[in-house]
Amino acid sequence: MWKYPWGYREGFIITLSVMVAGFAMQLVKGSGVHLPGWPVNGIILVVFILYLILVHRYVKHPLIRWLSSSGAAIASISVFTLLVLLMGFIPQKDPQANDFLKMTGLDHITRSWAYLLTSLFLLIVLGFTIMRRTLPFSIKNTAFFLNHAGLWIVIVAASLGSADLWRLSMSVNEGQVSFTAYDAQNNGYRLPFAIKLMDFKIDEYPPRLGLMNNADGSLKIKKGDKLFEVVEGSEAQLDGWKMVVVHYYENARKNLNRYEPTSMEGAAPAALVLAVERSQRDTVLGWISSGSHKVSPSFLPLNHEVSLAMISPAPRKYSSSIRIYESMNEYEDFTVEVNDPVKYRGWKIYQAGYNEKKGKWSRLSVFELVRDPWLPVVYTGIFMILIGSLYLVWMGRSAKPTAKQ
Amino acid sequence: MTWLEFPYFAFSAIFLWFTGVLLALVRLRGGAVILRDVLLISGTLLPLAFVLLLWDSLERPPFRTLAETRVWYTVFITVIGLVIYYRWRLVWMLIYTMVMGAVFLIINYVNPDTFDKTLMPALQSPWFIPHVIVYIIGYAFLAASSLIGIKGLYQLYRGKSPDHTLWLADNVVYIGFAFLTFGLLFGALWAKEAWGHYWSWDPKETWAFITWLVYLLYIHFRINKKSAIRTALWVLALAFAVLLICWFGINYLPSARSSVHVYST
Numbered sequence: 001m002w003k004y005p006w007g008y009r010e011g012f013i014i015t016l017s018v019m020v021a022g023f024a025m026q027l028v029k030g031s032g033v034h035l036p037g038w039p040v041n042g043i044i045l046v047v048f049i050l051y052l053i054l055v056h057r058y059v060k061h062p063l064i065r066w067l068s069s070s071g072a073a074i075a076s077i078s079v080f081t082l083l084v085l086l087m088g089f090i091p092q093k094d095p096q097a098n099d100f101l102k103m104t105g106l107d108h109i110t111r112s113w114a115y116l117l118t119s120l121f122l123l124i125v126l127g128f129t130i131m132r133r134t135l136p137f138s139i140k141n142t143a144f145f146l147n148h149a150g151l152w153i154v155i156v157a158a159s160l161g162s163a164d165l166w167r168l169s170m171s172v173n174e175g176q177v178s179f180t181a182y183d184a185q186n187n188g189y190r191l192p193f194a195i196k197l198m199d200f201k202i203d204e205y206p207p208r209l210g211l212m213n214n215a216d217g218s219l220k221i222k223k224g225d226k227l228f229e230v231v232e233g234s235e236a237q238l239d240g241w242k243m244v245v246v247h248y249y250e251n252a253r254k255n256l257n258r259y260e261p262t263s264m265e266g267a268a269p270a271a272l273v274l275a276v277e278r279s280q281r282d283t284v285l286g287w288i289s290s291g292s293h294k295v296s297p298s299f300l301p302l303n304h305e306v307s308l309a310m311i312s313p314a315p316r317k318y319s320s321s322i323r324i325y326e327s328m329n330e331y332e333d334f335t336v337e338v339n340d341p342v343k344y345r346g347w348k349i350y351q352a353g354y355n356e357k358k359g360k361w362s363r364l365s366v367f368e369l370v371r372d373p374w375l376p377v378v379y380t381g382i383f384m385i386l387i388g389s390l391y392l393v394w395m396g397r398s399a400k401p402t403a404k405q
Numbered sequence: 406m407t408w409l410e411f412p413y414f415a416f417s418a419i420f421l422w423f424t425g426v427l428l429a430l431v432r433l434r435g436g437a438v439i440l441r442d443v444l445l446i447s448g449t450l451l452p453l454a455f456v457l458l459l460w461d462s463l464e465r466p467p468f469r470t471l472a473e474t475r476v477w478y479t480v481f482i483t484v485i486g487l488v489i490y491y492r493w494r495l496v497w498m499l500i501y502t503m504v505m506g507a508v509f510l511i512i513n514y515v516n517p518d519t520f521d522k523t524l525m526p527a528l529q530s531p532w533f534i535p536h537v538i539v540y541i542i543g544y545a546f547l548a549a550s551s552l553i554g555i556k557g558l559y560q561l562y563r564g565k566s567p568d569h570t571l572w573l574a575d576n577v578v579y580i581g582f583a584f585l586t587f588g589l590l591f592g593a594l595w596a597k598e599a600w601g602h603y604w605s606w607d608p609k610e611t612w613a614f615i616t617w618l619v620y621l622l623y624i625h626f627r628i629n630k631k632s633a634i635r636t637a638l639w640v641l642a643l644a645f646a647v648l649l650i651c652w653f654g655i656n657y658l659p660s661a662r663s664s665v666h667v668y669s670t
Binding site: 070071073074077078080081084085087088089090091092110158165167205221223224225226227229314315316317318337338339340341348350352368370372375378382385386389390392393395 | 621
């Protein structure tokens with residue numbers, strides 16, 4: 001050991017030492033890593049690239065040669081994988097984490113010194129490997145370059161860019177204007193523009209029929225069951241009962257012992273259902289309703305064991321019509337929807353949520369505002385890897401087997 | 406089509422594969438060859454037909470629940486088995502993939518899905534189908550590679566050279582790994598549109614990344630240490646175990662309680 005050229009064993013010892021040094025630093029410092037933002041992170045990136053190029057060009061020490069070797073590559077990927085595996089098993093950002101996890105940073109690994117140092121070592125090894133294989137460039141190394149440099153760019157840009165990433169949350173009521181958004185620590189920030197919520201809309205799936213245990217009010221759903229939608233005239237088979245939906249109102253209110261349609265806020269869906277037992281011995285007719293934040297649900301008892309219930313409708317789609325004000329009389333209208341954010345002056349505005357207790361009667365819309373100036377760099381890396389992977393599918397592993405059977 | 410009709414499709418498919426594989430094991434002539442091909446191929450067409458009809462009656466793409474993805478998986482893995490069989494005449498790959506397909510159909514039979522038409526708004530995206538399909542194809546190739554790995558370990562145990570087997574495993578891993586990469590990156594591009602950021606270290610993302618890293622290790626290990634065959638084969642077997650944790654096992658991990666990737670009912 002420790003005679004050049006180094007191999008796997010040296011690689012594992014060095015990489016594990018790097019990780020242990022990270023844990024030690026965490027214990028000494030007592031806090032996680034906070035990477036610097038612009039312009040310091042930009043300078044770090046330039047220095048890092050220059051360091052890789054110059055050292056590759058001018059330092060001919062066997063240690064540098066080893067850094068671009070397979071031993072170093074496998075060791076650094078393995079130890080990095082080990083850290084990500086810990087992340088996979090230990091709940092992250094868990095406020096109930098015990099002191100040991102908090103001290104070592106294992107409850108928030110991506111912010112730990114061990115993670116920073118290990119991924120930095122991985123990036124150095126990957127960086128020197130790219131230099132060695134692609135300087136001078138030859139066309140047959142294209143796929144190698146795309147995959148490896150793409151990965152290097154993604155990791156570097158995502159890590160260095162994290163300090164410049166803004167993720168803010170803003171809640172607006174219908175008819176109101178807001179220009180303040182809050183980060184995860186609830187610090188308020190004034191935006192360079194204001195958002196007015198013109199209208200918030202929810203489109204729902206029809207409610208569904210379910211059987212409820214009278215004893216504890218729990219839903220009785222067997223695996224393999226079909227969930228029946230409540231639509232006027234529809235029929236359903238549930239546990240030996242045949243149900244027919246005689247009437248269905250999307251918005252209804254209770255009047256004595258029946259329901260009637262209304263457009264009042266907080267109205268709930270309701271249906272008149274005829275339930276017939278299979279042997280036809282029992283017939284029950286009555287109203288069911290899922291209830292809402294304002295009115296309580298109604299169940300239809302079928303026998304002493306079960307009642308028929310209406311399961312609250314699930315949202316199909318929700319969207320906000322917003323007006324973004326650049327100044328008092330300069331504005332533009334947009335619609336924000338899940339999976340369809342709005343781009344405005346370097347920000348992306350996402351439909352994040354609404355008042356779920358009120359459901360379709362929510363007049364509140366929650367937006368997430370994201371600004372990520374490093375995104376184009378990360379995407380460059382992602383597209384490089386995508387093209388490099390296409391090449392992998394196309395070419396496969398070209399080496400021929402040595403012995404045929 | 407609902408899950409109530411699923412057992413008919415599943416057991417007919419298993420019966421067709423079983424008789425087809427039996428015929429594949431013996432030397433055939435003339436019409437029997439055609440019969441074998443019809444049995445094998447129609448066995449795979451049955452789960453495909455089921456999932457397409459289910460798509461029609463669900464009125465949404467059937468890629469949301471684990472049971473739905475398992476049917477697609479059965480289709481893809483047996484197609485891969487058929488392709489490898491017709492391309493390289495490897496009967497054992499045919500048997501392995503059909504057994505694997507049958508196991509996945511039986512899991513669905515024992516643990517059936519609820520017929521549920523709802524599709525949450527986060528999943529309503531043009532990325533939904535490509536993201537899941539490339540993953541399922543990747544998973545199917547990687548399952549095939551681990552079966553090849555087991556065959557290699559058996560050959561080593563019997564004192565035979567597994568070189569050719571490993572060469573086949575490498576090729577299949579390269580294809581599977583590329584699809585895994587597509588799945589991961591499509592997921593990142595979609596997450597940016599749906600959740601505001603391309604990477605959130607959601608437990609499912611973390612495990613998908615671990616799976617990707619383990620196969621990355623295998624590929625590098627094979628390039629650099631050609632002689633360490635036994636280790637390579639064990640890495641291949643381990644990698645598939647990690648993949649299965651990522652796919653199903655994650656639902657049982659304490660670290661994954663908060664995952665936004667759990668879409669089952």
